[in-house]
Amino acid sequence: MSLANGRQYLAIPGPSVMPDRVLQAMHRPAPNIYTGPLVEMTHGLVADLKQVARTAHDVAIYIANGHGAWEAALSNTMSRGDRVLVLGTGRFCIGWGELATGLGLETQVIDFGYRGEIDLARVAEALRADTGHRIKGVLAVHVDTSSSVKNDIAGLRRTLDATGHPALLFSDNIASLAADEFHMDDWGVDVMVAGSQKGLMVPPGMGFVFFSPRADAARAHADCVTPYWDWRPRAAPEAYYQHFCGTAPTHHLYGLREALDMILKEEGLEAVWHRHGVLARAIWAAVGAWGQGTEIALNISDPACRSHAVTTVRMGGNHGTRLRHWMEREAGVTLGIPLGAGAEEENGIFRIGHMGHVNAQMIMAVLGSLQAGMIALNVPHGPGGLEAAAAVLAAG
Ligand SMILES: *Cc1c(COP(=O)(O)O)cnc(C)c1O
Numbered sequence: 001m002s003l004a005n006g007r008q009y010l011a012i013p014g015p016s017v018m019p020d021r022v023l024q025a026m027h028r029p030a031p032n033i034y035t036g037p038l039v040e041m042t043h044g045l046v047a048d049l050k051q052v053a054r055t056a057h058d059v060a061i062y063i064a065n066g067h068g069a070w071e072a073a074l075s076n077t078m079s080r081g082d083r084v085l086v087l088g089t090g091r092f093c094i095g096w097g098e099l100a101t102g103l104g105l106e107t108q109v110i111d112f113g114y115r116g117e118i119d120l121a122r123v124a125e126a127l128r129a130d131t132g133h134r135i136k137g138v139l140a141v142h143v144d145t146s147s148s149v150k151n152d153i154a155g156l157r158r159t160l161d162a163t164g165h166p167a168l169l170f171s172d173n174i175a176s177l178a179a180d181e182f183h184m185d186d187w188g189v190d191v192m193v194a195g196s197q198k199g200l201m202v203p204p205g206m207g208f209v210f211f212s213p214r215a216d217a218a219r220a221h222a223d224c225v226t227p228y229w230d231w232r233p234r235a236a237p238e239a240y241y242q243h244f245c246g247t248a249p250t251h252h253l254y255g256l257r258e259a260l261d262m263i264l265k266e267e268g269l270e271a272v273w274h275r276h277g278v279l280a281r282a283i284w285a286a287v288g289a290w291g292q293g294t295e296i297a298l299n300i301s302d303p304a305c306r307s308h309a310v311t312t313v314r315m316g317g318n319h320g321t322r323l324r325h326w327m328e329r330e331a332g333v334t335l336g337i338p339l340g341a342g343a344e345e346e347n348g349i350f351r352i353g354h355m356g357h358v359n360a361q362m363i364m365a366v367l368g369s370l371q372a373g374m375i376a377l378n379v380p381h382g383p384g385g386l387e388a389a390a391a392v393l394a395a396g
Contacts, residue, residue, distance in 0.1 A: 077168060091339050108135065114341055148311050180307060289382050294381055295317075312338075323373045
């Protein structure tokens with residue numbers, strides 16, 4: 001017997017919950033891809049994507065997941081043998097660095113581990129040591145979806161400026177865009193990558209690369225650029241076909257149109273950021289209460305460095321895996337698997353994805369189900385978790 005039958009909540013950090021409206025917008029016959037409504041709609045999408053990124057610069061759209069956007073970002077700016085500084089705070093930036101190695105770039109990795117943010121002083125040290133300016137790009141993730149850390153991207157810009165280092169600043173916002181506050185231009189980001197399937201609430205399959213004029217200047221002599229991944233025709237297409245280097249991702253575009261209307265026209269980007277902030281704090285409050293006198297804890301201890309899109313929870317022992325299985329089997333909630341924690345710890349860890357189309361009742365449902373699971377599985381936990389979360393939601 002199970003209590004899981006009913007609407008499921010896929011609470012993994014991407015793909016995220018898709019609004020029914022987005023799905024309905026995609027449910028239509030194939031459109032004309034040469035002229036007409038689809039073509040006109042695409043111009044508005046580009047303008048709205050830039051608003052979500054808070055940028056006046058360019059964006060190229062790829063029919064790709066986040067990994068494709070990663071590769072596009074590097075191949076448009078780098079030449080074989082160029083060095084990039086990889087700032088690891090979990091699995092994702094390390095993965096981006098591995099992709100850079102595969103492209104023939106040299107990587108210099110500073111690994112800050114799984115439990116904390118980028119240490120700007122150490123970055124400054126590495127940049128100062130690079131007197132010949134061999135480092136051409138600094139790669140950071142805004143929110144590392146494995147550890148759930150949020151890094152200080154504006155601080156990285158200040159560090160580059162303070163050290164007088166000319167490297168381009170790259171930010172991976174695949175998890176954080178339209179969830180955590182971000183200002184591409186004000187924060188001085190040169191290249192930002194995002195995907196469709198997290199905060200943007202659209203199925204996986206579209207990758208976005210936003211780039212500054214400085215990054216585009218690097219494009220002029222980058223020898224990694226290849227015709228398909230070249231961002232120039234995509235950002236300034238003479239014909240609609242060049243937007244996508246071929247057939248447009250027709251149905252994704254309709255889904256994206258609906259999602260951007262929800263984000264920008266109806267709720268408003270600042271309200272979207274606020275909602276994610278309150279929901280995240282409700283989760284933190286519950287975990288904090290459960291952790292009284294027990295091993296249960298948030299992976300990231302400093303609240304200022306925690307993502308509002310995803311939360312990595314440490315349960316200890318094998319309680320993470322047991323709870324994850326119980327939640328799926330008995331409550332209809334799928335939690336995120338541990339990623340990047342290391343083999344000894346990983347059975348103690350799970351992640352909650354709370355990006356995109358998520359509201360207060362869904363968060364209370366996940367937390368309430370977790371508490372039921374802890375009772376069912378005899379996982380020791382402190383009292384008052386749900387009360388603490390409810391108080392955060394009540395305060396708004
Ligand atoms: C999901 C994610 C990726 C990878 O995106 P894919 O679409 O799975 O290729 C990269 N970076 C971050 C921060 C992510 O959250």
